[in-house]
Amino acid sequence: MLIPQTKNIGLPLMNLMRFKGLPILQQLHIEEQLLRSSSENWCIVNDGTNDPTIVMGVSGKPAELLEIESVLDDQVPVIRRFTGGGTVIVDHGTVFVTFICNKEAVPNLQPYPRPIMSWSSSLYSKVFQGIGDFHLRENDYVFGNHKFGGNAQSITKNRWIHHTSFLWDFNVQNMSYLKHPKRAPAYRSARSHLDFICSLKDYMPRSTFMDKTVEATETQFSLRPIQLEAIRTCSEAEFCPSSRFLTNEELEAAAVALQS
Template sequence: MTMIQQQAGKMGHPLMNLLRLNGTPILQQLQLEEKLLRTSSDNWCIINDGTDTPAIVMGVSGKPSQLLEIGPVLQDRVPVIRRFTGGGTVIVDSGTVFITLICNKDAVPGVQPYPRSIMSWSGLLYSEVFRGLGDFKLRENVPSKPSDKSKAMERSNLLAFSKFELEMEEAETVYLLLNKEGRDHTEFICRLKEYLPRSVFIDKTVESIETYFSVNPTNMEAIDESQGAEFVHSTTLLTRQELEEASASQPKTIGVSV
């Protein structure tokens, strides 16, 4: 038994493996999360400080023809990823901070395997981070919010994924169609850097997690060694052909010529 495991037992907190990344491509991160959710019984927190390559991430049931300005996407060769969970379509880049919690159900008693219950639980973790900074809450259909989130449930694990915009580039919002209320991306996503420095936000998040878990820092090498066999991911990168076919089904007034 390691020292951290001994401390976890003494404190009565479950063990949480903490992986901190910097600029890891979002496709690689999402595929790692899918693998851990479906193959590991441990608790994980993954924090990725930005993604070096800007990309568009869609939910598992998202349709490019209904969600994207495909002309500009093709013209600028922006990667489009279909993730393994539900949720909205978002643009991510170096200004985005990603925080994912993957927990065994036994480690979070009282949390039901339903999206609203998982979101309420993860909201408790962030309540201390945002204390005193205004009405920042993880909830649906708010006028202004610091993150987009997706939830997933497996037989033994729960996942809560959130992306926080620290320095969103307005120019990149040309790749998304207007949402159903007629507002563009910048109208309902705010920049957290106006309220909290990037490093402080990450540190405060880790501190909040430490009130519920005994945190064990780890790295990609240790994960690769412990997980072993290859895993077939459902998180995929859409091909140019798929995007061109979606573009052909859009009204001619949408997007630009390519």
């Protein structure tokens, strides 16, 4: 058996898993298992997911965030994930990058949302160096004042997770399933979805973005490639993920409550 080689031996070890088209619910289950059951650092890169799927934060309310009638009519799946953050619709045009770390993995990083966001933006500034006008604006990654990356986090006693959905490209029709949220970032300035977001494809090749993200991560961690089979050490009975699909009955109840 070949043992994966690592680089930058003096840096903290981070396991790297790369997927193409992994269903987003399966990705979320893997992430939650690694956050709660592992004691190692992880980076997960998933190049797109399968069918268009709406993903809501753990406290998101469908009636406030979704055009529920359209979602039900078109049978668009809706997931409530285990982390906070906003609502996105993801598909093959979305690239996902996740960091799961022990609290001491990044020197001098305070395990709170804003410091973690600041750290992640400094890492991505290496990825986008000389490309576009990249900034962290409130909790979003933007070029200028157009969003292309949305973030979500969860922080436990000893570990944290930071995951990002990057809009490589998007289907205009899909955006119609999302309402303008009541709690929108100030820089959005009441713009519609289509005026607010932009596509990463207009700035760099897709494979280049993912490769540069791995390279930027290697400046802070010693990366070790890992296959999915290597983490399947816990049976389903030992780990019960909280990310799940919302049922039609739940969405219908939210629609009725909205009408009343």
